[in-house]
Amino acid sequence: MLEDNEESSMRKIRNELINECGAYCWCCGNYFTPTELQGHHIITKAQGGKITKSNIAILCDTCHKKQHQLIKQNNWRKYHKSMKNIMYTGKVLRENYQKFMLEMR
8 A cells, every 4th residue: 555655756757648549558559548547566566666767657447456466476578578568568658649739649
């Protein structure tokens, strides 16, 4: 569970990433309203993960629960493979969304 200060930091970074990438889940690729998306620690807090843009992925509720299920099962190989794909998707979304927004001006 996040403390108030951490919750505020997570919400700020989550909003920044959604503004940079659009309101898409980085796992399933579906569009959601921004309030339906959640920030997920790539390196878990238990492993020392921080609340930084490079350690947060934007996921819908369903995908977020799936990632936590992998953690609970100690299925780290599948979790890390999934996170690698998710981070690549986030990078592509960020690049393409920024290009799209520039073209719309």
